[in-house]
Amino acid sequence: MIDQNAVLLFITVALASAVEATEALTIILASGITRGWRSTFEGALLALACLAVIVGVAGTALIYYVPLYALRIVVGTLLLIFGLQWLTKAILRQTGFKAPHDERDIYDKQVATLSKEKGILRGQRDSLAFAISFKGVLLEGMEVIMIVISFGLANGSQGQLGTAALAALAAVAVMTAIGAVVAKPLTKVPENYMKLGVGNLLTVFGLFWMGEGVGVQWPLGDIFLLVLLAIIFLATLGLTAYFKRVHESLTEVEQ
Amino acid sequence: MPSGKTLNAVWKGVKSFFKFWKDFLVGDSPVLALGVIIILCVAYLLRGSAVLAPASTIILVLVLITFAVWQKTKARRRHAHN
Numbered sequence: 001m002i003d004q005n006a007v008l009l010f011i012t013v014a015l016a017s018a019v020e021a022t023e024a025l026t027i028i029l030a031s032g033i034t035r036g037w038r039s040t041f042e043g044a045l046l047a048l049a050c051l052a053v054i055v056g057v058a059g060t061a062l063i064y065y066v067p068l069y070a071l072r073i074v075v076g077t078l079l080l081i082f083g084l085q086w087l088t089k090a091i092l093r094q095t096g097f098k099a100p101h102d103e104r105d106i107y108d109k110q111v112a113t114l115s116k117e118k119g120i121l122r123g124q125r126d127s128l129a130f131a132i133s134f135k136g137v138l139l140e141g142m143e144v145i146m147i148v149i150s151f152g153l154a155n156g157s158q159g160q161l162g163t164a165a166l167a168a169l170a171a172v173a174v175m176t177a178i179g180a181v182v183a184k185p186l187t188k189v190p191e192n193y194m195k196l197g198v199g200n201l202l203t204v205f206g207l208f209w210m211g212e213g214v215g216v217q218w219p220l221g222d223i224f225l226l227v228l229l230a231i232i233f234l235a236t237l238g239l240t241a242y243f244k245r246v247h248e249s250l251t252e253v254e255q
Numbered sequence: 256m257p258s259g260k261t262l263n264a265v266w267k268g269v270k271s272f273f274k275f276w277k278d279f280l281v282g283d284s285p286v287l288a289l290g291v292i293i294i295l296c297v298a299y300l301l302r303g304s305a306v307l308a309p310a311s312t313i314i315l316v317l318v319l320i321t322f323a324v325w326q327k328t329k330a331r332r333r334h335a336h337n
Binding site: 077088092097142143216224228231232236 | 279280282284287288290291292294295298299301302303305308309312313316317319320321323324327328331332334
């Protein structure tokens with residue numbers, strides 16, 4: 001029988017990782033095309049190695065040394081904060097109060113900046129390309145790591161960490177393959193819809209685990225996750241519709 | 256005894272470390288981080304009640320999302336009405 005929690009976990013981690021991978025890919029492409037691929041790849045690979053070490057060390061340490069209830073409080077609180085941040089921004093973008101996240105625009109700005117900068121050549125390495133790529137992959141990857149570790153450990157089973165890591169790797173591999181084929185920023189990715197979806201899922205899991213951590217008895221046990229998902233999803237739809245109308249009326253007033 | 260230069264470098268590193276985590280967790284929405292801490296405290300205080308605890312945490316999350324979005328649209332609404 002398919003574990004409903006594991007499926008939701010896989011989808012959440014994969015979607016969140018795909019969004020972050022799209023952003024990291026934009027930085028890598030801008031750096032690789034303007035400064036050269038070798039140093040860009042070296043920076044990205046070093047960042048990936050650092051991220052793998054963080055997952056291994058932090059994951060193992062948390063499993064063995066932190067009690068499950070404490071883990072759920074910390075993980076739930078972090079996920080709830082992340083989820084609400086993603087959700088708020090996605091609603092603001094969806095209703096027109098915030099400009100959409102335009103990968104093409106970000107890419108063009110990065111290319112313009114990187115073309116002007118001089119960078120220091122050490123041997124065969126372009127320090128600027130290396131640093132930009134390393135920093136971009138590490139920062140975008142940190143959010144994925146937080147999600148992988150949180151989802152992997154909150155159920156108190158080491159197997160879930162593997163599922164979460166696998167979901168992240170699969171999403172990153174798919175986005176990288178698409179990026180390698182098209183060799184330009186992935187502007188067609190429906191990033192805001194993905195952020196709305198992931199924001200919903202992170203909020204639901206965050207609230208559920210945070211509640212469990214402090215001792216809240218959710219009715220129906222794990223099945224209540226689906227009830228929570230429906231509540232948050234309906235609230236998102238309602239808020240989006242309401243604030244879209246507000247935005248339209250403000251635009252009319254301004255004209 | 257570490258030199259002043261080393262201490263400065265360590266201090267700078269500590270400051271960047273905390274700035275990174277503050278940006279990472281709080282970002283540009285301190286109200287969300289604060290709201291979640293309040294929800295955590297309410298959930299802890301009401302944990303004994305099978306109805307009040309789940310109901311209040313869900314309602315508070317809905318109120319928090321609405322307030323956060325409303326707050327972010329405030330500047331635009333004020334601009335339109337002036």
